[in-house]
Amino acid sequence: MTTTEESLLLPVPDEDGAPFWEYAARGELRVQACTACGRLRFPPRPCCPHCQSFDSQWRLTSGRGRIWSYVQPHPPLLPAYAAQAPYNVILVELADAPHIRLAGNLVASADAPLNSVDPARLRIGARVQAVFTETGGVAVPRWILEKP
């Protein structure tokens, strides 16, 4: 792990989101599912927005999805991010729940830097797979192309 990598912002889990990060540490991408109506939801929250039930479980996903949109951040950036620019931030539509979109980075492999994918390769609709990058004691989901 490089100094640059350690300076990236880390998630700050709250009570509702803590299980997401605990499963991520095991290499599992899970989303909350309402045990009353069965609908999946993200980001984590205590109450189902569809049926108002407070009962939920964490359902394992395939970790597969498609790039729904993307950006290339430009300066001004925090120093750790400026050091890796140009990099990408993608929104991934989950294959198991297309209404759920997660923000992340497309990388060449789990331990590759944020700028490891040529921005010219970014395509909306490209199939991606979640990988987990250990950084600062947290397993952060990132994404790799299914067909590199």
Ligand SMILES: [Zn+2]
């Ligand atoms: Zn519900």
